[in-house]
Amino acid sequence: MMVGMGEMWTKVGSIMASLMFVYAMFQQYFPYQFRSYFTKYSNKVVGLVYPYIQITFNEYSGDRFKRSEVFTAIQTYLSANSSERARRLKAHDIKDSKSLVLSLDDNEEVTDDFQGVKVWWTSYKSVPKNNTFSWYPNSDEKKYYRLAFHRRHRDLITSSYLSHIVQEGKGIEVKNRQRKLYTNGANENWYGDKRTKWSHVLFEHPATFDTLAMDPKKKKEIINDLLKFKNGKEYYAKVGKAWKRGYLLYGPPGTGKSTMISAMANFLDYDVYDLELTSVKDNTELRKLLIDTSNKSIIVIEDIDCSLDLTGQRKKEKEKKKGDEEGKGPVPKMAEELEDTNKSKVTLSGLLNFIDGIWSACGGERLIVFTTNYVDKLDPALIRRGRMDKHIELSYCCFESFKVLARNYLDVESHRLFAEIEHLLGETNMTPADVAENIMPKSDEEDADMCLKNLVAALEKAKEDAKKKAEEEAKLKAEEEAKLKAEEEEKLKAEKEEKVEKESETNSVKENGKCTCNGTSAKEVKEN
Incomplete structure (x- = not known):
């Protein structure tokens, strides 16, 4: 019995070796055109007796730099729905992901059921035989999924199942998406x-x-x-x-x-x-x-x-154009500024x-x-x-905005100081960032009451500072107006004196002319 088994395996091995030798000779010595015709018609013959249809989904189709959305959707779907049935899985520690992502290992097959129809999914990866160096990551590897199903279910699979897979995969991807x-x-x-x-x-x-x-x-x-x-x-x-x-x-x-x-x-x-x-x-x-x-x-x-400096570009162009028309061109300082702002x-x-x-x-x-x-x-x-x-x-903090901040920082919906804070916010400009900083507890001892008192004190100080600033600005404005008024009066006085002086010179010229007419020169009149 043992001898018979040994002889059988010897014959099987011999047959396999012969087939491999014939296939190698076929690939080596037969022309490519002949091999393509042979493959084409042999597939037809096999198709007459083989009842299953296969569909291949490549990772990259057309554009080598753009991953196929269908392939990604299938991968997501199989990772979520078929990983429990697969024996060999790959774990991916993807950046920004909160947990490991599992997917089918290479050359692993899983089954899926759709409306009572059984289909088979297989994950493949092929690497070219030539060991060429590539600058592009993953450019040597070709990954793809192959779907197999009985040909009697062709219409159901092509019209409904594939659409179901893509929609489910995209939905899972959106659900698990990390911003x-x-x-x-x-x-x-x-x-x-x-x-x-x-x-x-x-x-x-x-x-x-x-x-x-x-x-x-x-x-x-x-x-x-x-x-x-x-x-x-x-x-x-x-x-x-x-x-x-x-x-x-x-x-x-x-x-x-x-x-x-x-x-x-x-x-x-x-x-x-x-x-x-x-x-x-x-x-x-x-x-x-x-x-x-x-x-x-x-x-x-x-x-x-x-x-x-996007705002000033048109202005500088107008000034440059105006300078060119006048024959001057832009001043050197402006040219330097234009060069600096145009580094980008x-x-x-x-x-x-x-x-x-x-x-x-x-x-x-x-x-x-x-x-x-x-x-x-x-x-x-x-x-x-x-x-x-x-x-x-987005302007300064109003009372409604303050109530949101109080709820966020202090878990307070109402307080006895709210009325005073509302009054102060109506009179004082304070940004939400400053309000938040004032009501944020700085230690465990500070409660809501202390934080709101800090805000009231800050608002009163801001109100006082704004009042002082307004007074200073009013004072500076009054001084500036007084200065302008004094300059205007000085200018008017100077113009008046200049006018009087011109009138005096005019009268003097007229008198000199009269004296000349009477036979006496202006010089003699002056000496007399």
């Missing part, structure tokens, strides 16, 4: 399969509209506007506009402009791209940065009036095209937010409606 905060740097970086100038960290700012110190009516108006934008894909397509919206946040420092952006990102579940214009070389690089931003994102340029060669025109030009429509569902402390310094073309669609003024 990110991006910033642009001077050097290019690799993130996965893509080279980009954006680098990112996990976005964990806790601000929400509930904790935002702001007038409730204005807050409700902003929330409604954001919801209308988020659900307005069909509306924007109907009116022929790119699915984007511009917000201009302006007001004194410390009024909550950055906190507002964080609340918007958390409310919409969008990524944030903090664009530093001074790090952008020129308009071309600015467009590349825009293309690399994802949908569902907020592109932020903070302190736009300080980022680049982003122009006002380039920024305007970035906001609402043709390139701004290369993605969808984006907010563009500018912040500034001095809105009057900005070029009107930059903030007109259509570019900055909604202008939001």
Whole structure:
């Protein structure tokens, strides 16, 4: 019996070796055209008896730098729904992820059921035989999934199951998505399969509209506007506009402009791209940065009036043109200033095209937010409606804003000092940041009563300081007016004296003329 088994395995081994030899000879010596025809018709023959259909989903299809969204959706779906049935898994410690992500190991097969139909998924990875060095990460590896199912279920799988897989995968991806905060740097970086100038960290700012110190009516108006934008894909397509919206946040420092952006990102579940214009070389690089931003994102340029001298460019161009017409040209100092401000060669025109030009429509569902402390310094073309669609003024703390801060910092809804604080806030300008700093407990001994007393004292001091400042400004204004008045009187006196002197000289000339007419010279009259 044992001898018979040994002989059988010997024959099987011999047959396998012969087949491998024949296959090697076939690959080595037969022309490629013949091999392709042989493979084509042999597959047809096999298809007559093999009842299963196979569909392959490659990781990269067409664009080698852009990962297939279908492949990503399938990977997410299988990781969430089939990892429990798989025997071999891969664990990924992905950056910014709160837990390990499991996926099918290479050449691992799992089954899935859809409306009573059984299908098979297999994960593959192929590496070229030539060991060439590549600068591009993962460029040598080709990953793909293969779906197999019985041919009697072709219609169900192609019409319903594949759509179900993609939708479920994208839904899981959105649910598990981690928001990110991006910033642009001077050097290019690799993130996965893509080279980009954006680098990112996990976005964990806790601000929400509930904790935002702001007038409730204005807050409700902003929330409604954001919801209308988020659900307005069909509306924007109907009116022929790119699915984007511009917000201009302006007001004194410390009024909550950055906190507002964080609340918007958390409310919409969008990524944030903090664009530093001074790090952008020129308009071309600015467009590349825009293309690399994802949908569902907020592109932020903070302190736009300080980022680049965009406001003065038109003025300097006019002065230069005027100087050229007069034959003078710009003064050297102005030329130096123009050179300094143009270290970054982003122009006002380039920024305007970035906001609402043709390139701004290369993605969808984006907010563009500018912040500034001095809105009057900005070029009107930059903030007109259509570019900055909604202008939001964030001003000093009002009583309604204070109540939000008191609830956030002290867990207090009402207090005996609220009436006095309301009265002082109506008479004194104090930013929400200063109010928050005054009511924040500095030690465990400080309770709500002590913190509110600190705020009352700070408001009274701010009121007194504002009164002194107003008196000083009034005094300086009065002194300036008195000085101007004295200068005006001195000027009028000088003009009057000059007029009298001119009249005296005129009279003297007339008298000299009379004397000459009588035969006596002016010199003789003077000597007499």
